Amino acid sequence: MTLYVAISRNYILHDTKVNLSITEVCLNQEQGGKQQMKSSTLFVAFATICVALGATGIVSAHQTWIDIDAMCVDIGDTVDVRLTEGHNFAGEGAPPFDVSAELVDPAGVKTPLNKTREDDLHWHSGFDSDQIGLYTILGRHVDEFWWKVYTGLGSRPDRPNSTYTYFPGEVNWSEIDKSNWTDDWHVVRHYKPYKYSKAFVSTNCDFSEADRASEQPLEIIPLDDVATTGTGDFEFQVLWNGEPLPNGTIAITGTRDVETKVSAICDDEGKATLPLNISCDWLITANAASDSAYWDGEYNDTSPHGENYTGPGGFVGNDHRAALTLLQLRGSNTVAMRAEIQSEIQFSVTPTYLDFGELGLGDISDPATIAIRNMGSKDLKSTVEVTDTNGLYTKGLRINASLWGEFETAVPADESVSLDAELHVPENFAGSGEMEGTIIFWAEAI
Amino acid sequence: MKSKTIGIVSLVCYLLILTPCAYGMGIGATPATMEIEVGNSESVQKTITVSNPEDAEMEFRVYNEDESIDWIHISDPTFALEPHQKKEVTVRFVPTADEMGKFDTKICIVSLKIEDGFNMGSGVKIPTHITIKEAAVPVYTNPATIILIISWLCIILICVDRLRRH
Numbered sequence: 001m002t003l004y005v006a007i008s009r010n011y012i013l014h015d016t017k018v019n020l021s022i023t024e025v026c027l028n029q030e031q032g033g034k035q036q037m038k039s040s041t042l043f044v045a046f047a048t049i050c051v052a053l054g055a056t057g058i059v060s061a062h063q064t065w066i067d068i069d070a071m072c073v074d075i076g077d078t079v080d081v082r083l084t085e086g087h088n089f090a091g092e093g094a095p096p097f098d099v100s101a102e103l104v105d106p107a108g109v110k111t112p113l114n115k116t117r118e119d120d121l122h123w124h125s126g127f128d129s130d131q132i133g134l135y136t137i138l139g140r141h142v143d144e145f146w147w148k149v150y151t152g153l154g155s156r157p158d159r160p161n162s163t164y165t166y167f168p169g170e171v172n173w174s175e176i177d178k179s180n181w182t183d184d185w186h187v188v189r190h191y192k193p194y195k196y197s198k199a200f201v202s203t204n205c206d207f208s209e210a211d212r213a214s215e216q217p218l219e220i221i222p223l224d225d226v227a228t229t230g231t232g233d234f235e236f237q238v239l240w241n242g243e244p245l246p247n248g249t250i251a252i253t254g255t256r257d258v259e260t261k262v263s264a265i266c267d268d269e270g271k272a273t274l275p276l277n278i279s280c281d282w283l284i285t286a287n288a289a290s291d292s293a294y295w296d297g298e299y300n301d302t303s304p305h306g307e308n309y310t311g312p313g314g315f316v317g318n319d320h321r322a323a324l325t326l327l328q329l330r331g332s333n334t335v336a337m338r339a340e341i342q343s344e345i346q347f348s349v350t351p352t353y354l355d356f357g358e359l360g361l362g363d364i365s366d367p368a369t370i371a372i373r374n375m376g377s378k379d380l381k382s383t384v385e386v387t388d389t390n391g392l393y394t395k396g397l398r399i400n401a402s403l404w405g406e407f408e409t410a411v412p413a414d415e416s417v418s419l420d421a422e423l424h425v426p427e428n429f430a431g432s433g434e435m436e437g438t439i440i441f442w443a444e445a446i
Numbered sequence: 447m448k449s450k451t452i453g454i455v456s457l458v459c460y461l462l463i464l465t466p467c468a469y470g471m472g473i474g475a476t477p478a479t480m481e482i483e484v485g486n487s488e489s490v491q492k493t494i495t496v497s498n499p500e501d502a503e504m505e506f507r508v509y510n511e512d513e514s515i516d517w518i519h520i521s522d523p524t525f526a527l528e529p530h531q532k533k534e535v536t537v538r539f540v541p542t543a544d545e546m547g548k549f550d551t552k553i554c555i556v557s558l559k560i561e562d563g564f565n566m567g568s569g570v571k572i573p574t575h576i577t578i579k580e581a582a583v584p585v586y587t588n589p590a591t592i593i594l595i596i597s598w599l600c601i602i603l604i605c606v607d608r609l610r611r612h
Contacts, residue, residue, distance in 0.1 A: 341476075343497050348472030349568045352559050373470070375499060378478050385569075393564065440556060440567040441471070445478030 063087065064095045064141040065283055065323040066199040067122065071226070072329055075203040077129050081113055082122035083139050083197065088258040089283040094123045095195075098142040101125050104214055106133025106203075113137070129203050136214050139197035144169050147314075148189040149304075152182025164188065173304045186305035187314030191297070194218075194318055199325040200226060217241055220252070220286050220324040223271070229326045230279030237270045238286045238322065244270025251289040254282050265289055284324040295320050346376035347411065349441045356423040367420035370399075370441075374411040378445040382417075383408050388437030396424040397439070404439075410446065472499040473506070473557045474532075475570040480553070482539050482574065485581030489540040494572065496535055496555055498527035504557045508535050511571065512551035517541045520553075541578045549576040 067082040083099055084091035101113040113125040129135060147167040156162050157180070165181075178185065196216045200207060207226040213219055223235040238250045247268040254262045254274040264272035266286075276282055288295070297317015305313070349372055356365035374380050384404045386393050399407040399419050411417050474497035484490040498504045505526045510518045521536035537553060556569035 343474035343495070343499075344476045344478040345570045345572075346472070346474030346497065346499055347568065348470035348499060349566065350470035352471050352566055354564050354566065356564070371470075375472075376474065436564070438558070438565040438567065440558070440569050442554075442569045442571055443473075444552075444571045444573065 062092075062143070062193075062195075063283070063285055063321065063323055064139065064195040064197055065089075065285075066101075066137055066139050066197045066325050067091065068137070068199050068201060068325065068327065071200055071202060071207070071327045072205040073129050073201055073203055075129060075132060077203075079127055079129050079135070079201050081125045081127065081137055081199075083125075083141065084122050085141070085195075088261075089255045089281070090257070091121050093121060094118050095141040095143070097144050098140075099123045100140050102138045102140075103127055104136040104138065106131045106135065129201060132203050134207060134209050135201045135203075136210075137199045137201065138214055138216055139195075139199075140216075141193075141195040141197070143193040143195065145190060145192050147171055147187055148191070149185060150182075150188050151178075151180070151185050155180045155182065155185075171304075178306075181306065183306045184309040186309040186311060187303040189319075190300070190303065190314050190316045191319045192317075194320045195323065196321070197323045197325070205329070213239060213242060215242065216322065218286065218320045218322040220284055220322050222284075222324065222326070226326055227329055229282060230276055230328060232275065232277055233273050234276045235271060235273045236284060236286075236324075238266050238272070239270055240320075244268060248289060250286050252284065252286045254284050256280050256282060279328055281328050282326045284326060285321065286323075287321040288319075342375075342377045344376055344378050345380065345443055345445055346374075347380060347382075347441075347443050348373045348375060354421060354439070359423065359425045361425055361429055362427045363425050365423040365425075367422050370419045370421055371416055372409075372411050372419070372441060372443075373416040374413055374443075376445075377413055379413050380411045380443040381408060381446045382411055383442045383444075385440045385442060386437065388435065390429075390431045390435055390437075392425065392429060392431065392435045393423070393437035393439070395426055396429075398422045398424060411443070470500060471557060471559055471566050471568040472504075473497075473555060473568045473570055474499050475555050475572060478572065480537075480572060480574040482576040484539050484541060484576065484578055486541050486545050486578050487543045487581050489538055491536050491538040494535045494537060494553065494555070495532055496527070497532040498529060498557075501529045503528055504559075506533075506555060506557050508553065508555050510551055511554050512549075515549060515551055517545065518551070518553075539576060541576075545578050546580065547578060549578070550574070551576070 062085050064083060064085040067084055069080060073079055081101060083095055083101065084093070085095040086092035099115070102110050103113050104110050113127060115123060115125055117124045127135070145168070149165045149167065150163060151165040153163050154160060156165055194217070196218050198214065198216065198220065200210050205227070210222050210226050213221055217240065219239050221237045221239065223237055228234070234254075236252055237244070238252060240250075245266065248265055250266040250270065250272075252264055252266060252272045252274065254276055256278060260278065262274050262276065264274055266272040274284070295318050297315055299312045299314070300316050301313035303314030303316075305311075349370060351370070354368050354370075356368065359365055372382055384399055384407050386397050386404045388394050397404045399421055400409075401420075401422075407419075409417055409419070474495075476495045480492055482490055482492065494508070496506055496508070498506075503526055505524065507524050508520050509523060510520070517540045519538040519540065521538070522533070525533060527533055551574050552571040553574050554569055554571050556567055558567035559565060
């Protein structure tokens, strides 16, 4: 059964497929950049019914979220910020097309986070956490246009229970195999997805200011202390351009994995409570309830459709989604603990390059000072190994006036020793020009 | 006097610019030594954590110093580490049935900066003492045990057969 109901100029209900349990509620928006959904009793009532009917029909769309290693970091740490897209909190690839990120530092200053690289799974950026307090990372991903097409039950061999088929980008409709499609197939939506993501990082593990809005167009705000995530009910608020949407408009979901999800519908204050009873990493997402609200756009009666379709055409507009990454904190509800075990052997040699200058046969270079710093937990015995192909360094390099092969020194833990290296050019050396060789400073625990 | 002042100021600026860029050739490794006890035909593995303590990316190579021992396998013989990154490298000891006794070798981890001229590197040697013992043969696979069981079965069958004839 297909039902089309015009509610007002701004709210149009259409394309209600009861047998599919999917109802599309669309919100036609006035021209202009900022769209708003207004209260409507009928809208709310209908949306509520839609939620009830549409639960099985909600298609798990690509979500984009921020991956970070930890929410509590040390001051001075470099925080790796990664944006990924996928389903059910499992990343499947780097988000394509328009991706950007911003950082709000503890002082409230917003700066762009530049892309540093991209791999198969992530769009990478990062920052140095050099201030005490809370950092908020904001991501924005604008995907290409997608087509949502009603193709009928059994039209997708990969998803027998699905009645919709999705296509990205440009589609050549005449070349698509429609043999499994119903004869009233039609474009339901042609939409551009806007995906907003958010994550928190704190250098003092204090998230008391995480309940402040960061001016994302669609934003999830944790009202409870994120340090308590995983201990029970957790209240969120979802704002659209800083304001709550009518009761029933927004669905919020907490996802641990494909099998562990909890959902709720936001009330007229934009608030909803999720039972986050498992201590683990959670991805909180928010989008139009029952996948049936259009944020803005208009019908296009020239949209492609089957011969028996008689509806108003596909809806062309935007879609907005939000994601908040909440990671499990170490020692939540207690004092977070951290310890870094020193390497047993760790040392550094400076400088990294020795230049003995221009020398003649029989010459002795000026001494070059080399420092060995022991940063490990054990005392070290250091030796030197020299290799070359011309014999210059193997025969002529002296460390602290001894031939390198006889050199050995102890470097106590947390101390440094300095050495003098000299090059004695043998009288009978035959080569000329720049001479290559290698010196390795070896260390063993004693 | 004026040119001398400019020279000093220039030198100070030069040093200030260069100082943050300076880094050394560093390396970190844990443990400092390894004691391995393994049966012949068995395998044991140990993990070495290699770290880059420097502010620049470094390349590392891990190898067994005693090349005559071909039953020590390194999981990642070469790799690069970002500044202050760590990596766990697995060393597997898989002696053959013929190997028995005590062996001493060193697992070497080296980081080398390759440039034209005189190259520098830093390395860690981890003394590794390996004791290979004869692997304990499970009772059920011991040939003597199998012969004994078969003998007892034969005796039981013969006894049963004789009892039936009587």
